[in-house]
Amino acid sequence: xxxxxxxxxxxxxxxxxxxxxxxxxxxxxxxxxxxxxxxxxxxxxxxxxxxxxxxxxxxxxxxxxxxxxxxxxxxxxxxxxxxxxxxxxxxxxxxxxxxxxxxxxxxxxxxxxxxxxxxxxxxxxxxxxxxxxxxxxxxxxxxxxxxxxxxxxxxxxxxxxxxxxxxxxxxxxx
Numbered sequence: 373x374x375x376x377x378x379x380x381x382x383x384x385x386x387x388x389x390x391x392x393x394x395x396x397x398x399x400x401x402x403x404x405x406x407x408x409x410x411x412x413x414x415x416x417x418x419x420x421x422x423x424x425x426x427x428x429x430x431x432x433x434x435x436x437x438x439x440x441x442x443x444x445x446x447x448x449x450x451x452x453x454x455x456x457x458x459x460x461x462x463x464x465x466x467x468x469x470x471x472x473x474x475x476x477x478x479x480x481x482x483x484x485x486x487x488x489x490x491x492x493x494x495x496x497x498x499x500x501x502x503x504x505x506x507x508x509x510x511x512x513x514x515x516x517x518x519x520x521x522x523x524x525x526x527x528x529x530x531x532x533x534x535x536x537x538x539x540x541x542x543x544x545x546x
Contacts, residue, residue: 380431381419382440385450390416391429396450400457407461408484414495417454418502433505441506451506455515458499462492464518469510471518486523486531493536497543504544512544 380388389395392412399413407413415430419437424430441447459465463481465474485492496519503512519540524532 379434379437379440381416381433381437382447384416384431385447396454400453404461404481404484407458408492411491414498417458418495418499420498420501420505422501433502438505438507448507451503451508452511455499455503455508455511458495459515462496464515466511466514469514471511471514473518473522482523486527488530488533488536493532493539497536497539500540500543509544516540516544 384390384396387395390399390413394413394416396417399417402410412427412430415424415427419431419433421433423432441451456466459471460474460477461481462485463474463478464471465477496515500512500516500519503509503515520537524537524540
């Protein structure tokens with residue numbers, strides 16, 4: 373797919389590079405430890421309309437960006453690959469139109485991020501917002517449902533704050 377020069381998000385998802393020179397394929401090939409430790413890639417994998425406090429140089433979704441994703445199957449497929457990788461990172465998976473807990477990975481992966489105030493809760497909010505903005509609305513709703521109904525409802529006290537659940541409820545609606 374040709375790289376679009378005018379929109380950095382479209383360019384990145386078309387085979388281009390982020391501001392650090394990384395491609396989508398390179399980032400998706402990282403192991404879980406690296407995905408956890410590096411903090412400036414998530415804004416490229418899941419861009420939103422809101423500026424990032426962690427990565428102020430990250431590009432923002434514009435109407436033109438959203439339109440390109442709505443019109444281009446290959447862009448949505450690339451975003452979907454990023455979504456699938458991050459689901460695995462969290463111990464979740466896509467199955468028959470739903471996001472569900474991956475019983476084989478979740479016990480280990482959940483120990484990494486199921487702590488009140490963990491930065492991954494913000495990442496998950498970003499992922500929902502980005503998917504909804506870039507024409508993967510069903511995936512956004514599926515992740516939202518899983519986080520609220522399956523993860524948060526069963527996490528036990530001290531793992532996910534009520535405020536985080538409210539952020540997840542509101543995500544994807546803007």
